[in-house]
Amino acid sequence: MGFTSPGTAFEASKAEASAVAQVKGAVVMPLVKSAPALETVKVTAEMKATAGKALNEIKATAYGKLRTERMNVRQVGPRAKKAKEAAKEEAA
Numbered sequence: 001m002g003f004t005s006p007g008t009a010f011e012a013s014k015a016e017a018s019a020v021a022q023v024k025g026a027v028v029m030p031l032v033k034s035a036p037a038l039e040t041v042k043v044t045a046e047m048k049a050t051a052g053k054a055l056n057e058i059k060a061t062a063y064g065k066l067r068t069e070r071m072n073v074r075q076v077g078p079r080a081k082k083a084k085e086a087a088k089e090e091a092a
Contacts (some may be wrong), residue, residue, distance in 0.1 A: 012020075050058055 050061075
């Protein structure tokens, strides 16, 4: 004696599953192989300057730049408020 489950939600019955038409022969979604887009960049003086540095120095510099820019984005509002207050004091 085997145990059969009553089914789960959104599961089709055997009759509904057998009545579904199977797509045969035609390509439903064609496979498209595309080459990854490569961006060409001119070598700058800064790139040449970092060419001889150790990898950890480059990573530290990049991390510092990212942190600085994140802080700049975060501080836009407070800096604008401070500038507005300073202009208000100057005018008074």
